Amino acid sequence: MLFSMGFACYGSNKTQEYKKLVTGIVDENGRPNVSDIFLVLSFLDRQGVRVRMRGYYKKFYKLVDDIWEETLHLRGSNIVSKENNDALDSILDLIEDDSSQFSCGDVIYLFIDLFVAGTDTTPSKLEWTMAELIRNPEKMVNVRTKLQHVLGNKNNTLNLEETMSSKLTYLQAIQKETLHLHPPVPYLLPCKAICDVELCGFLVPKNAQIFVNVWAMGRDPTIWDKPNSFIPKRFLESEIDFKANDFKFIPFGVGRRMCPGLPLASRVLPFMLASLTYHFDWKVPDGLKLEDMDMSQNYGILLHKAQPLRAVPVKM
Structure with a gap:
């Protein structure tokens, strides 16, 4: 590109x-x-x-x-x-x-x-999404069913076009839920206070460097119901999007410092996910139980899986 x-x-x-x-x-x-x-x-x-x-x-x-x-x-x-x-x-x-x-x-x-x-951000997010879907096989089945319903294909082929993106509401909900649980960048890019300001009873002094912990926001039970569970349905039932119309969900930042890659990521990732889930079911290797999958996180400037996802595609 x-x-x-x-x-x-x-x-x-x-x-x-x-x-x-x-x-x-x-x-x-x-x-x-x-x-x-x-x-x-x-x-x-x-x-x-x-x-x-x-x-x-x-x-x-x-x-x-x-x-x-x-x-x-x-x-x-x-x-x-x-x-x-x-x-x-x-x-x-x-x-x-x-x-x-x-x-x-x-x-x-x-x-x-x-x-x-x-x-690094795009494959990291895709890996987290696939890991959550494999751990929740009923969600994987829902993805495939919704795709078949939207596409209406009789010959079991995947013919996606960008104009269809607005119809892929369940894929978009999965994308949002993954960002809620596993934001690619756990801390947004640092900001600086241009003057003394009081925020929630705290004084933020001029020139203080400010980090917004979006990972902690996504795990906060006072903000989210069952914050540690993978529940895409929560975004089907709300109007929250990526554009910071609700400050509890700002994985791409907000305002003039919002990530310029948002339009590309929000279009590309659902199509990548559709390609991986439409024709294949995915299983964990070596007899591993789903509940024993390693979902630990490697913290840094990006939020990676501590152990890379290993999965076996099974032709549908």
Whole structure:
């Protein structure tokens, strides 16, 4: 989508390098760092976080810069037409405008941010969704039944189009319920108070750094009924959506700092889920009991399963 290139070829050296860089940056961002607590020690970099991050970003910059230079060469030689229209082409069209204030460095770091922020979050959420459906087989059956009802297929084929997304209400409810229990980012991006403000009887001083714990909000019994249970039905019976019209459910943030990937994620994930559940039932391997599935969480900047999901597809 960004570069009209595939980065998911298992045997590709570039894919493996890219995966290593993304994983390294995400892990370092989520690693507790004494310099964040005691700022007077920040120049020491006692845990080596700054050195490792500088190495990751240097390699990532080179990777994206190579793609940038190759695209510029192809556009200049007219090998690729401007109608290609991926994200990089759109940005280059803006840069060619005389009034543009974009620079090469700005764009490369923008794409690095998009890569890192958009890569790990989607598969993590899909993994949590599949884990919850496997643990709740009646919900898996409901997904398949609802899809068959919406699509009305007689030949057992899955032909989904984006215009159908509004009809996939049960899939959307499952998506919301997974975000309620397992938000990809347990703490929203930090904010800063621009002045002293009183909130719920507490004084938040000017320049204080503020973290919103959306994971804790989703597990709060004063906010949710049976907060630790996987109940997609709760979203079928309410008008709560992803757009922060209710502050008890803000997995993508709110206001100007809302995640820019929301429109893409809310469209792509239901289709991925439909593809995985429509033709296959899923079982846990090695005789494992559903109640014994490991659902523990690995906390960091992203909320991963501590143990990757292992499941066996069974053809329907």
